[in-house]
Amino acid sequence: MKPGLGRQLHGKRILITGGGTGIGAATARACSSSGMQVMLSGRRSGPLERVVGEIEAAGGTASMRVGDVATPGASEALLNAMDETFGGTDAVFANAGYGIxxxxxEASPAEIRRIFDVNLVAAVDLMRATGLRLRAEGRPGHLIGCASILGKFTMPGYGLYSSTKAALTHVCRSMRCELHDDGIAVSSVHPVTTRTEFFEVAKKESGEGHGPVVQDGVPTHAPRMFVQSADVVAKAVVKCLRRPRAEVWTSPVGRLSAGIFELLPPVYEVVLRSEMRRKRREAASGR
Ligand SMILES: NC(=O)c1ccc[n+]([C@@H]2O[C@H](COP(=O)([O-])OP(=O)(O)OC[C@H]3O[C@@H](n4cnc5c(N)ncnc54)[C@H](OP(=O)(O)O)[C@@H]3O)[C@@H](O)[C@H]2O)c1
Structure with missing residues (x-):
């Protein structure tokens, strides 16, 4: 049996965390357009209600649950909500996350723990809990984790964020092999700079004197050729749901850069150091 849902997504049920904004919201709309039933979660009800309303207005089926993915028991509660609302779960997109x-x-132990709890522990817990249920029911399914291009390399200031995404990438890789023979596909998604709330949130979460300098929704340090819309990522995720791939990349240049950095660490270190100096100059000139 080939792992995954098969090409026909109509009627399949997906849970998307962080589904009220950005990549999660775009993926919810794209999944619904493909006939899937969608459950969204997030901490704010307003954005979730907006996306559910849009999907229903377009004739789709969507529901929502408000909550923090890092709360103990959150994954089970979301999967129980899927059972009550749609009678089960075929796929999850563990997408909720943030950056600093x-x-x-300069990061406090509490900040370090929190970013790992949200970006890594909660995502892995959701995929784990879903995998256990699918396996117990003997059903195929698809578990998708939202990693990042920064799961493959890092930049000054992004050590913690990148680590959460690198770890998530490894967990996905390992689970992919572990669950293959159960018919459960596992994929990681590696977006490049995507125009969403992400960078404004990162600025807030980073605290006074830190965070990206954001212009027009994206950080000034991001090469423009890397900037994409959330819809591009959403389309790639739906394509992956139809035909599972190990890793979802939306930028060939991004993928190539990540590959070169992995193959040639000295080149990468030179780029990193020059980026570090640029940041110091930026800070010295009052940003
Ligand atoms: N934008 C980029 O350039 C980029 C690049 C690579 C990877 N990514 C990844 O893509 C994913 C989605 O980010 P995005 O770009 O779409 O940014 P976004 O618009 O800020 O989306 C993040 C979503 O996660 C939810 N969320 C955050 N913390 C949560 C928590 N503790 N519990 C429940 N929900 C939580 C937020 O909703 P609430 O605030 O309402 O909870 C929000 O809807 C993230 O994992 C991010 O790391 C983004």
């Missing part, structure tokens, strides 16, 4: 941009030396 600050030097590791």
């Amino acid at each position: 941009e600050k030097p590791v030396l």
